[in-house]
Amino acid sequence: MSANQLTLWYLAASILFILALKGLSSPVMARRGNLFGMVGMGIAVLVTLAVVSRGNLAAILLAMLVGGSIGAFVARRVEMTQMPELVAAMHSLVGMAAVLIAIAAVNNPGAFGVAAPLPTGNKLELFIGTFVGAITFSGSVIAFGKLAGLGKKFRLFSSAPIVFPGQHWLNLTIGLVMIGFGVAFFLSPEQAWVPFIVMTGLAFMLGFLVIIPIGGADMPVVISMLNSYSGWAAAGIGFSLNNAMLIIAGSLVGSSGAILSYIMCKAMNRSFISVILGGFGAEEGAAAGGAEQKAVKSGSAEDASFMMQNAESVVIVPGYGLAVARAQHAVKEMAQMLAAKGVNVRFAIHPVAGRMPGHMNVLLAEAEVPYEQVFEMEDINGEMNTTDVVLVLGANDVVNPLAYEKGSPIYGMPIIDVHKARTVLVNKRSMAAGYAGLDNPLFYMDKTMMVFGDAKKVVEDIVKSMH
Protein backbone atom coordinates (compact mmCIF):
# COMPACT_ATOMS: atom_id res chain seq x y z
CA MET A 1 0.00 0.00 0.00
CA SER A 2 1.35 3.40 -0.91
CA ALA A 3 1.75 6.19 1.60
CA ASN A 4 -1.01 8.09 -0.22
CA GLN A 5 -3.49 5.25 0.06
CA LEU A 6 -2.58 4.81 3.69
CA THR A 7 -3.26 8.47 4.40
CA LEU A 8 -6.65 8.30 2.70
CA TRP A 9 -7.63 5.30 4.80
CA TYR A 10 -6.52 7.25 7.85
CA LEU A 11 -8.76 10.09 6.72
CA ALA A 12 -11.70 7.71 6.58
CA ALA A 13 -10.91 6.51 10.09
CA SER A 14 -10.66 10.10 11.34
CA ILE A 15 -14.11 10.91 9.97
CA LEU A 16 -15.54 7.83 11.62
CA PHE A 17 -14.08 8.98 14.94
CA ILE A 18 -15.75 12.35 14.56
CA LEU A 19 -19.06 10.61 13.81
CA ALA A 20 -18.60 8.45 16.92
CA LEU A 21 -18.45 11.58 19.05
CA LYS A 22 -21.23 13.27 17.15
CA GLY A 23 -23.51 10.32 17.89
CA LEU A 24 -23.32 11.07 21.60
CA SER A 25 -25.59 14.07 21.15
CA SER A 26 -28.51 11.75 21.85
CA PRO A 27 -28.86 8.32 23.44
CA VAL A 28 -30.68 7.08 20.33
CA MET A 29 -27.82 7.85 17.95
CA ALA A 30 -25.04 7.00 20.34
CA ARG A 31 -24.84 3.29 19.76
CA ARG A 32 -24.54 3.69 16.03
CA GLY A 33 -21.87 6.31 16.67
CA ASN A 34 -19.92 3.86 18.76
CA LEU A 35 -20.05 1.35 15.92
CA PHE A 36 -18.60 4.01 13.63
CA GLY A 37 -15.80 4.45 16.13
CA MET A 38 -15.09 0.72 16.14
CA VAL A 39 -15.03 0.57 12.36
CA GLY A 40 -12.68 3.55 12.28
CA MET A 41 -10.34 1.86 14.71
CA GLY A 42 -10.53 -1.36 12.73
CA ILE A 43 -9.55 0.45 9.55
CA ALA A 44 -6.70 2.28 11.27
CA VAL A 45 -5.24 -0.90 12.72
CA LEU A 46 -5.68 -3.06 9.63
CA VAL A 47 -4.12 -0.67 7.14
CA THR A 48 -1.21 -0.07 9.49
CA LEU A 49 -0.68 -3.80 9.86
CA ALA A 50 -0.78 -4.11 6.06
CA VAL A 51 2.10 -1.64 5.81
CA VAL A 52 4.31 -3.39 8.31
CA SER A 53 3.68 -6.91 7.10
CA ARG A 54 7.17 -8.05 7.77
CA GLY A 55 9.13 -9.11 10.87
CA ASN A 56 7.49 -9.06 14.29
CA LEU A 57 3.98 -9.32 12.88
CA ALA A 58 3.35 -12.41 14.96
CA ALA A 59 4.48 -10.65 18.12
CA ILE A 60 2.31 -7.64 17.31
CA LEU A 61 -0.74 -9.80 16.74
CA LEU A 62 -0.08 -11.68 19.95
CA ALA A 63 0.20 -8.43 21.90
CA MET A 64 -3.06 -7.26 20.37
CA LEU A 65 -4.75 -10.52 21.25
CA VAL A 66 -3.55 -10.48 24.85
CA GLY A 67 -4.30 -6.78 25.36
CA GLY A 68 -7.62 -7.00 23.57
CA SER A 69 -8.73 -9.99 25.63
CA ILE A 70 -7.86 -8.24 28.87
CA GLY A 71 -9.74 -5.15 27.71
CA ALA A 72 -12.78 -7.13 26.63
CA PHE A 73 -12.80 -9.10 29.86
CA VAL A 74 -12.62 -5.99 32.01
CA ALA A 75 -15.24 -4.21 29.91
CA ARG A 76 -17.66 -7.06 30.45
CA ARG A 77 -17.02 -7.56 34.14
CA VAL A 78 -16.64 -4.04 35.47
CA GLU A 79 -19.47 -2.72 37.60
CA MET A 80 -21.01 0.59 36.66
CA THR A 81 -20.11 1.98 40.07
CA GLN A 82 -16.46 1.29 39.21
CA MET A 83 -16.52 3.22 35.97
CA PRO A 84 -14.43 6.15 37.25
CA GLU A 85 -11.60 3.81 38.26
CA LEU A 86 -11.76 2.02 34.95
CA VAL A 87 -11.55 5.24 32.99
CA ALA A 88 -8.59 6.42 35.09
CA ALA A 89 -6.81 3.11 34.53
CA MET A 90 -7.37 3.35 30.79
CA HIS A 91 -5.97 6.87 30.70
CA SER A 92 -2.82 5.62 32.32
CA LEU A 93 -2.40 3.02 29.59
CA VAL A 94 -2.64 5.61 26.82
CA GLY A 95 -0.08 7.74 28.64
CA MET A 96 2.32 4.84 29.03
CA ALA A 97 1.91 3.76 25.42
CA ALA A 98 2.74 7.31 24.32
CA VAL A 99 5.94 7.29 26.37
CA LEU A 100 7.02 3.89 25.04
CA ILE A 101 6.39 4.96 21.45
CA ALA A 102 8.36 8.13 22.04
CA ILE A 103 11.34 6.20 23.38
CA ALA A 104 11.16 3.89 20.38
CA ALA A 105 11.08 6.96 18.11
CA VAL A 106 14.20 8.42 19.70
CA ASN A 107 15.87 5.04 19.39
CA ASN A 108 15.01 4.44 15.77
CA PRO A 109 13.21 7.23 13.89
CA GLY A 110 13.52 5.22 10.69
CA ALA A 111 10.90 2.76 11.89
CA PHE A 112 8.31 5.53 11.58
CA GLY A 113 9.53 6.81 8.23
CA VAL A 114 10.94 9.89 9.97
CA ALA A 115 14.46 10.99 9.04
CA ALA A 116 17.30 9.92 11.35
CA PRO A 117 18.60 11.69 13.35
CA LEU A 118 15.27 13.19 14.28
CA PRO A 119 14.65 16.60 12.70
CA THR A 120 14.44 19.42 15.25
CA GLY A 121 10.72 20.04 14.70
CA ASN A 122 9.85 16.41 15.37
CA LYS A 123 12.00 16.47 18.48
CA LEU A 124 10.04 19.32 19.96
CA GLU A 125 6.79 17.49 19.40
CA LEU A 126 8.23 14.27 20.69
CA PHE A 127 9.32 16.03 23.84
CA ILE A 128 5.84 17.42 24.37
CA GLY A 129 4.16 14.08 23.60
CA THR A 130 6.47 12.29 26.00
CA PHE A 131 6.08 14.48 29.03
CA VAL A 132 2.34 14.82 28.58
CA GLY A 133 2.16 11.03 28.26
CA ALA A 134 4.28 10.50 31.36
CA ILE A 135 2.21 12.93 33.44
CA THR A 136 -0.95 11.27 32.18
CA PHE A 137 0.37 7.89 33.25
CA SER A 138 1.46 8.67 36.78
CA GLY A 139 -1.38 11.12 37.41
CA SER A 140 -3.91 8.51 36.31
CA VAL A 141 -2.36 5.87 38.53
CA ILE A 142 -2.87 8.15 41.53
CA ALA A 143 -6.37 9.06 40.40
CA PHE A 144 -7.14 5.35 39.99
CA GLY A 145 -5.89 4.63 43.50
CA LYS A 146 -7.98 7.42 44.98
CA LEU A 147 -11.11 6.38 43.10
CA ALA A 148 -10.69 2.70 43.86
CA GLY A 149 -10.41 3.53 47.56
CA LEU A 150 -6.87 2.21 47.95
CA GLY A 151 -6.22 5.04 50.42
CA LYS A 152 -6.89 2.75 53.34
CA LYS A 153 -3.94 0.59 52.43
CA PHE A 154 -1.59 3.15 50.92
CA ARG A 155 -1.58 6.71 52.16
CA LEU A 156 -0.35 7.79 48.75
CA PHE A 157 -3.80 7.04 47.37
CA SER A 158 -5.68 8.76 50.16
CA SER A 159 -8.84 10.37 48.85
CA ALA A 160 -8.17 13.23 51.27
CA PRO A 161 -5.76 15.78 49.82
CA ILE A 162 -2.11 15.17 50.67
CA VAL A 163 -0.53 18.55 51.27
CA PHE A 164 2.87 19.60 52.55
CA PRO A 165 4.62 22.97 52.79
CA GLY A 166 6.36 24.14 49.66
CA GLN A 167 4.39 21.69 47.54
CA HIS A 168 3.59 24.09 44.73
CA TRP A 169 7.13 25.45 44.63
CA LEU A 170 8.47 21.93 44.42
CA ASN A 171 6.13 21.12 41.55
CA LEU A 172 6.99 24.34 39.79
CA THR A 173 10.71 23.66 40.14
CA ILE A 174 10.37 20.11 38.85
CA GLY A 175 8.26 21.40 35.98
CA LEU A 176 10.85 23.98 34.99
CA VAL A 177 13.77 21.58 35.30
CA MET A 178 11.81 19.08 33.21
CA ILE A 179 11.27 21.66 30.50
CA GLY A 180 14.95 22.59 30.72
CA PHE A 181 16.01 19.03 29.97
CA GLY A 182 13.39 18.89 27.24
CA VAL A 183 14.95 21.92 25.61
CA ALA A 184 18.39 20.36 25.96
CA PHE A 185 17.06 17.28 24.18
CA PHE A 186 15.53 19.48 21.51
CA LEU A 187 18.70 21.49 20.92
CA SER A 188 21.25 18.68 20.90
CA PRO A 189 22.16 17.62 17.37
CA GLU A 190 22.29 13.88 18.02
CA GLN A 191 20.34 11.24 19.87
CA ALA A 192 20.36 12.83 23.30
CA TRP A 193 19.37 10.05 25.64
CA VAL A 194 20.37 11.59 28.93
CA PRO A 195 18.22 14.73 28.78
CA PHE A 196 15.39 12.68 27.28
CA ILE A 197 15.42 10.14 30.09
CA VAL A 198 15.80 12.72 32.84
CA MET A 199 12.94 14.70 31.37
CA THR A 200 10.71 11.62 31.19
CA GLY A 201 11.56 10.63 34.75
CA LEU A 202 10.74 14.10 36.05
CA ALA A 203 7.46 14.06 34.15
CA PHE A 204 6.46 10.80 35.84
CA MET A 205 7.28 12.35 39.20
CA LEU A 206 5.35 15.49 38.40
CA GLY A 207 2.25 13.48 37.51
CA PHE A 208 2.25 11.87 40.96
CA LEU A 209 2.91 15.11 42.78
CA VAL A 210 0.30 17.13 40.94
CA ILE A 211 -2.55 14.71 41.64
CA ILE A 212 -1.90 13.73 45.29
CA PRO A 213 -3.13 17.04 46.77
CA ILE A 214 -6.44 16.83 44.95
CA GLY A 215 -9.30 15.41 46.99
CA GLY A 216 -11.88 12.79 46.09
CA ALA A 217 -14.80 15.02 45.15
CA ASP A 218 -12.64 17.04 42.75
CA MET A 219 -12.06 13.86 40.80
CA PRO A 220 -14.58 14.76 38.07
CA VAL A 221 -12.24 17.59 37.09
CA VAL A 222 -9.08 15.53 37.45
CA ILE A 223 -10.38 12.65 35.44
CA SER A 224 -11.58 14.98 32.66
CA MET A 225 -8.22 16.70 32.69
CA LEU A 226 -6.34 13.42 32.39
CA ASN A 227 -8.72 12.46 29.61
CA SER A 228 -7.69 15.63 27.86
CA TYR A 229 -3.98 14.99 28.47
CA SER A 230 -4.18 11.49 27.06
CA GLY A 231 -5.57 13.05 23.89
CA TRP A 232 -2.86 15.70 23.69
CA ALA A 233 -0.22 13.01 24.22
CA ALA A 234 -1.60 11.09 21.26
CA ALA A 235 -1.67 14.28 19.19
CA GLY A 236 1.94 15.04 20.19
CA ILE A 237 3.02 11.61 19.02
CA GLY A 238 1.05 12.19 15.81
CA PHE A 239 3.01 15.39 15.23
CA SER A 240 6.35 13.70 15.67
CA LEU A 241 5.38 10.86 13.36
CA ASN A 242 3.71 13.21 10.84
CA ASN A 243 0.54 11.17 11.18
CA ALA A 244 -2.59 13.25 10.56
CA MET A 245 -4.98 10.66 11.94
CA LEU A 246 -3.19 10.57 15.28
CA ILE A 247 -3.29 14.34 15.39
CA ILE A 248 -7.00 14.44 14.60
CA ALA A 249 -7.98 11.70 17.04
CA GLY A 250 -5.74 13.14 19.74
CA SER A 251 -7.11 16.65 19.29
CA LEU A 252 -10.71 15.45 19.44
CA VAL A 253 -10.02 13.68 22.70
CA GLY A 254 -7.95 16.57 24.00
CA SER A 255 -10.70 19.10 23.36
CA SER A 256 -13.33 16.75 24.73
CA GLY A 257 -11.48 16.40 28.03
CA ALA A 258 -10.81 20.12 28.19
CA ILE A 259 -14.48 20.95 27.67
CA LEU A 260 -15.53 18.43 30.31
CA SER A 261 -13.03 19.91 32.78
CA TYR A 262 -14.48 23.33 32.05
CA ILE A 263 -18.05 22.12 32.58
CA MET A 264 -17.09 20.43 35.85
CA CYS A 265 -15.26 23.48 37.18
CA LYS A 266 -18.19 25.67 36.29
CA ALA A 267 -20.55 23.32 38.11
CA MET A 268 -18.46 23.81 41.25
CA ASN A 269 -17.92 27.52 40.62
CA ARG A 270 -14.20 26.97 41.03
CA SER A 271 -11.39 27.91 38.74
CA PHE A 272 -9.45 25.18 37.04
CA ILE A 273 -6.29 26.48 38.69
CA SER A 274 -7.78 26.25 42.17
CA VAL A 275 -8.82 22.65 41.57
CA ILE A 276 -5.41 21.70 40.22
CA LEU A 277 -3.55 23.34 43.06
CA GLY A 278 -5.60 21.07 45.28
CA GLY A 279 -5.86 21.00 49.05
CA PHE A 280 -9.55 21.96 48.94
CA GLY A 281 -11.46 20.78 51.99
CA ALA A 282 -8.31 19.95 53.95
CA GLU A 283 -8.49 22.91 56.33
CA GLU A 284 -12.17 23.78 56.31
CA GLY A 285 -12.96 20.18 57.26
CA ALA A 286 -11.31 20.62 60.64
CA ALA A 287 -13.23 23.82 61.26
CA ALA A 288 -16.63 22.28 60.57
CA GLY A 289 -15.95 19.50 63.05
CA GLY A 290 -15.99 22.02 65.85
CA ALA A 291 -19.34 23.54 64.93
CA GLU A 292 -21.98 23.49 67.64
CA GLN A 293 -24.58 20.77 67.56
CA LYS A 294 -27.88 21.91 66.16
CA ALA A 295 -31.09 19.97 66.31
CA VAL A 296 -32.14 17.97 63.30
CA LYS A 297 -35.36 16.11 62.78
CA SER A 298 -34.79 12.51 61.94
CA GLY A 299 -37.24 9.87 60.90
CA SER A 300 -37.46 6.28 59.79
CA ALA A 301 -37.67 4.79 56.33
CA GLU A 302 -41.38 4.15 57.00
CA ASP A 303 -41.97 7.85 57.63
CA ALA A 304 -40.18 8.69 54.40
CA SER A 305 -42.18 6.09 52.54
CA PHE A 306 -45.45 7.50 53.91
CA MET A 307 -44.58 11.04 52.86
CA MET A 308 -43.58 10.07 49.36
CA GLN A 309 -46.66 7.94 48.76
CA ASN A 310 -48.89 10.82 49.72
CA ALA A 311 -47.10 13.30 47.50
CA GLU A 312 -48.09 14.31 44.03
CA SER A 313 -44.54 14.88 42.88
CA VAL A 314 -41.25 13.47 44.13
CA VAL A 315 -37.79 14.46 42.96
CA ILE A 316 -34.89 12.17 43.79
CA VAL A 317 -31.40 13.73 43.97
CA PRO A 318 -28.69 11.06 43.83
CA GLY A 319 -25.09 11.67 44.88
CA TYR A 320 -21.87 9.81 45.46
CA GLY A 321 -23.46 8.04 48.46
CA LEU A 322 -25.76 6.22 46.05
CA ALA A 323 -22.79 4.95 44.08
CA VAL A 324 -20.93 3.85 47.21
CA ALA A 325 -23.96 1.97 48.48
CA ARG A 326 -24.74 0.61 45.00
CA ALA A 327 -28.33 1.56 45.63
CA GLN A 328 -29.31 2.25 42.02
CA HIS A 329 -31.45 -0.87 41.56
CA ALA A 330 -33.28 -0.36 44.83
CA VAL A 331 -33.92 3.26 43.85
CA LYS A 332 -35.36 2.17 40.54
CA GLU A 333 -37.74 -0.21 42.30
CA MET A 334 -38.83 2.55 44.65
CA ALA A 335 -39.40 4.96 41.77
CA GLN A 336 -41.44 2.37 39.94
CA MET A 337 -43.65 1.67 42.94
CA LEU A 338 -44.23 5.37 43.52
CA ALA A 339 -45.11 5.85 39.87
CA ALA A 340 -47.55 2.95 40.11
CA LYS A 341 -49.27 4.82 42.93
CA GLY A 342 -49.69 7.83 40.69
CA VAL A 343 -46.79 9.88 42.01
CA ASN A 344 -44.86 11.93 39.47
CA VAL A 345 -41.28 10.73 40.08
CA ARG A 346 -38.27 12.44 38.55
CA PHE A 347 -34.54 12.42 39.11
CA ALA A 348 -32.40 15.56 39.31
CA ILE A 349 -28.72 15.25 38.47
CA HIS A 350 -26.07 17.78 39.40
CA PRO A 351 -23.19 17.87 36.90
CA VAL A 352 -20.59 16.99 39.54
CA ALA A 353 -22.63 14.41 41.43
CA GLY A 354 -20.46 11.32 41.77
CA ARG A 355 -16.85 10.97 40.81
CA MET A 356 -16.89 11.57 37.08
CA PRO A 357 -18.98 13.45 34.53
CA GLY A 358 -22.25 11.64 33.91
CA HIS A 359 -21.60 9.09 36.67
CA MET A 360 -25.17 9.22 38.08
CA ASN A 361 -26.78 9.00 34.65
CA VAL A 362 -24.96 5.77 33.93
CA LEU A 363 -25.92 4.24 37.27
CA LEU A 364 -29.58 5.11 36.75
CA ALA A 365 -29.43 3.83 33.19
CA GLU A 366 -27.96 0.59 34.46
CA ALA A 367 -30.90 0.21 36.81
CA GLU A 368 -33.15 0.82 33.78
CA VAL A 369 -34.56 4.10 34.92
CA PRO A 370 -35.99 5.53 31.69
CA TYR A 371 -33.98 8.58 30.72
CA GLU A 372 -37.14 10.62 30.24
CA GLN A 373 -37.38 10.68 34.04
CA VAL A 374 -33.84 11.95 34.48
CA PHE A 375 -33.33 15.71 34.44
CA GLU A 376 -30.28 17.93 34.49
CA MET A 377 -30.05 20.50 37.24
CA GLU A 378 -30.99 23.53 35.17
CA ASP A 379 -34.00 21.78 33.63
CA ILE A 380 -35.63 20.92 36.92
CA ASN A 381 -34.60 23.70 39.27
CA GLY A 382 -37.47 25.88 38.10
CA GLU A 383 -39.98 23.30 39.28
CA MET A 384 -38.53 22.77 42.73
CA ASN A 385 -40.93 25.14 44.48
CA THR A 386 -43.92 23.15 43.22
CA THR A 387 -42.42 19.81 44.22
CA ASP A 388 -43.97 18.09 47.21
CA VAL A 389 -41.13 15.87 48.36
CA VAL A 390 -37.45 15.77 47.51
CA LEU A 391 -35.38 12.75 48.47
CA VAL A 392 -31.66 13.46 48.64
CA LEU A 393 -29.65 10.24 48.47
CA GLY A 394 -26.03 10.57 49.52
CA ALA A 395 -25.53 14.06 48.11
CA ASN A 396 -24.47 17.02 50.22
CA ASP A 397 -22.55 19.92 48.74
CA VAL A 398 -24.60 19.95 45.54
CA VAL A 399 -27.75 20.74 47.55
CA ASN A 400 -26.17 23.09 50.10
CA PRO A 401 -28.05 26.42 50.18
CA LEU A 402 -24.90 28.09 51.56
CA ALA A 403 -24.06 28.47 47.90
CA TYR A 404 -26.42 31.45 47.95
CA GLU A 405 -24.68 33.09 50.90
CA LYS A 406 -21.95 35.57 50.19
CA GLY A 407 -18.68 34.72 51.89
CA SER A 408 -19.25 30.98 52.14
CA PRO A 409 -16.55 28.89 50.46
CA ILE A 410 -19.03 27.52 47.96
CA TYR A 411 -20.75 30.84 47.26
CA GLY A 412 -21.89 30.97 43.66
CA MET A 413 -21.78 27.25 43.04
CA PRO A 414 -24.90 26.22 41.13
CA ILE A 415 -26.93 23.82 43.26
CA ILE A 416 -30.12 21.84 42.96
CA ASP A 417 -32.62 24.01 44.82
CA VAL A 418 -34.08 21.26 46.98
CA HIS A 419 -34.59 23.73 49.84
CA LYS A 420 -37.42 25.25 47.81
CA ALA A 421 -39.46 22.04 47.83
CA ARG A 422 -42.28 21.60 50.36
CA THR A 423 -40.66 18.69 52.16
CA VAL A 424 -37.07 17.50 52.02
CA LEU A 425 -35.94 14.01 52.96
CA VAL A 426 -32.19 13.62 53.29
CA ASN A 427 -30.53 10.26 53.47
CA LYS A 428 -26.97 10.28 54.82
CA ARG A 429 -24.89 7.83 56.74
CA SER A 430 -24.11 10.34 59.48
CA MET A 431 -24.01 14.06 60.12
CA ALA A 432 -20.42 14.26 58.82
CA ALA A 433 -19.68 17.29 56.69
CA GLY A 434 -19.48 16.92 52.93
CA TYR A 435 -16.37 17.21 50.83
CA ALA A 436 -16.24 20.97 51.09
CA GLY A 437 -16.09 20.51 54.86
CA LEU A 438 -19.12 22.74 55.26
CA ASP A 439 -22.14 22.35 57.43
CA ASN A 440 -25.35 22.19 55.43
CA PRO A 441 -28.21 24.45 56.65
CA LEU A 442 -30.59 22.32 54.62
CA PHE A 443 -30.40 19.63 57.30
CA TYR A 444 -31.70 21.97 60.00
CA MET A 445 -34.68 23.38 58.15
CA ASP A 446 -38.13 22.75 59.60
CA LYS A 447 -39.29 21.00 56.48
CA THR A 448 -36.30 18.66 56.41
CA MET A 449 -36.32 15.15 57.77
CA MET A 450 -33.09 13.21 57.98
CA VAL A 451 -33.14 9.47 57.34
CA PHE A 452 -29.84 8.09 58.56
CA GLY A 453 -28.33 4.92 57.21
CA ASP A 454 -26.75 3.31 54.19
CA ALA A 455 -28.54 4.51 51.04
CA LYS A 456 -29.30 1.00 49.81
CA LYS A 457 -30.61 -0.21 53.15
CA VAL A 458 -32.83 2.83 53.59
CA VAL A 459 -34.28 2.64 50.10
CA GLU A 460 -34.94 -1.07 50.47
CA ASP A 461 -36.76 -0.40 53.72
CA ILE A 462 -38.83 2.26 51.99
CA VAL A 463 -39.72 -0.21 49.27
CA LYS A 464 -40.69 -2.85 51.86
CA SER A 465 -42.99 -0.50 53.68
CA MET A 466 -44.78 0.34 50.44
CA HIS A 467 -46.00 -3.20 49.87
Next chain:
Amino acid sequence: MGGSLDPTVLNIVVFVLAVFVGYHVIWNVTPALHTPLMSVTNAISSVIIVGAILAAAPNETDFGAVLGIIAVGLASVNVAGGFLVTQRMLAMFKKKQK
Protein backbone atom coordinates in the same frame (compact mmCIF):
# COMPACT_ATOMS: atom_id res chain seq x y z
CA MET B 1 7.11 32.59 -1.24
CA GLY B 2 8.68 29.42 -2.41
CA GLY B 3 10.40 26.29 -1.28
CA SER B 4 8.83 23.18 0.07
CA LEU B 5 6.20 23.06 2.78
CA ASP B 6 7.44 22.02 6.18
CA PRO B 7 5.36 18.98 7.34
CA THR B 8 5.05 20.61 10.74
CA VAL B 9 3.04 23.43 9.23
CA LEU B 10 0.71 20.94 7.63
CA ASN B 11 0.42 19.17 10.98
CA ILE B 12 -0.52 22.44 12.64
CA VAL B 13 -3.24 23.01 10.04
CA VAL B 14 -4.68 19.58 10.74
CA PHE B 15 -4.36 20.10 14.48
CA VAL B 16 -6.15 23.44 14.56
CA LEU B 17 -8.99 22.20 12.36
CA ALA B 18 -9.38 19.08 14.48
CA VAL B 19 -9.55 21.07 17.71
CA PHE B 20 -12.15 23.28 16.07
CA VAL B 21 -14.25 20.30 15.02
CA GLY B 22 -13.80 18.73 18.45
CA TYR B 23 -14.97 21.88 20.18
CA HIS B 24 -18.18 22.03 18.19
CA VAL B 25 -18.96 18.33 18.35
CA ILE B 26 -18.32 17.96 22.06
CA TRP B 27 -20.51 20.88 23.12
CA ASN B 28 -23.41 19.03 21.51
CA VAL B 29 -22.91 15.94 23.61
CA THR B 30 -25.78 15.56 26.05
CA PRO B 31 -24.62 15.71 29.70
CA ALA B 32 -26.32 12.41 30.40
CA LEU B 33 -23.78 10.74 28.14
CA HIS B 34 -20.65 12.29 29.60
CA THR B 35 -19.41 9.01 31.04
CA PRO B 36 -19.74 7.14 27.73
CA LEU B 37 -18.06 10.17 26.14
CA MET B 38 -15.07 9.67 28.41
CA SER B 39 -14.83 5.96 27.70
CA VAL B 40 -15.21 6.37 23.95
CA THR B 41 -12.64 9.16 23.80
CA ASN B 42 -10.39 6.83 25.72
CA ALA B 43 -10.85 4.21 23.06
CA ILE B 44 -10.26 6.78 20.33
CA SER B 45 -7.07 8.11 21.87
CA SER B 46 -5.74 4.59 21.86
CA VAL B 47 -5.50 4.93 18.09
CA ILE B 48 -1.97 5.64 19.26
CA ILE B 49 -1.72 1.87 18.68
CA VAL B 50 -0.88 2.83 15.11
CA GLY B 51 2.33 4.43 16.35
CA ALA B 52 2.95 1.42 18.55
CA ILE B 53 2.62 -0.97 15.60
CA LEU B 54 5.13 1.07 13.62
CA ALA B 55 7.49 1.12 16.59
CA ALA B 56 7.16 -2.62 16.96
CA ALA B 57 8.09 -3.42 13.37
CA PRO B 58 11.44 -1.96 12.34
CA ASN B 59 13.64 -3.94 9.99
CA GLU B 60 15.83 -5.07 12.83
CA THR B 61 14.39 -6.01 16.16
CA ASP B 62 15.96 -3.98 18.95
CA PHE B 63 14.81 -2.73 22.32
CA GLY B 64 12.69 -0.05 20.62
CA ALA B 65 10.70 -2.79 18.90
CA VAL B 66 10.19 -4.52 22.23
CA LEU B 67 8.83 -1.30 23.72
CA GLY B 68 6.63 -0.99 20.65
CA ILE B 69 5.19 -4.44 21.22
CA ILE B 70 4.47 -3.60 24.86
CA ALA B 71 2.80 -0.38 23.71
CA VAL B 72 0.69 -2.37 21.25
CA GLY B 73 -0.46 -4.55 24.15
CA LEU B 74 -1.31 -1.58 26.37
CA ALA B 75 -3.17 0.26 23.63
CA SER B 76 -5.09 -2.91 22.71
CA VAL B 77 -6.47 -3.12 26.23
CA ASN B 78 -7.93 0.33 25.68
CA VAL B 79 -9.17 -0.25 22.16
CA ALA B 80 -11.16 -3.31 23.15
CA GLY B 81 -12.02 -2.17 26.66
CA GLY B 82 -12.97 1.36 25.68
CA PHE B 83 -15.32 0.54 22.84
CA LEU B 84 -16.91 -2.46 24.54
CA VAL B 85 -17.58 -0.74 27.82
CA THR B 86 -19.04 2.21 25.92
CA GLN B 87 -21.29 -0.17 24.02
CA ARG B 88 -22.36 -1.77 27.26
CA MET B 89 -23.18 1.58 28.82
CA LEU B 90 -25.02 2.90 25.79
CA ALA B 91 -27.14 -0.23 25.65
CA MET B 92 -28.44 0.75 29.09
CA PHE B 93 -29.80 4.07 27.93
CA LYS B 94 -33.18 2.92 26.77
CA LYS B 95 -36.52 4.55 26.35
CA LYS B 96 -39.32 3.80 28.73
CA GLN B 97 -40.91 0.48 27.86
CA LYS B 98 -44.67 0.56 27.85
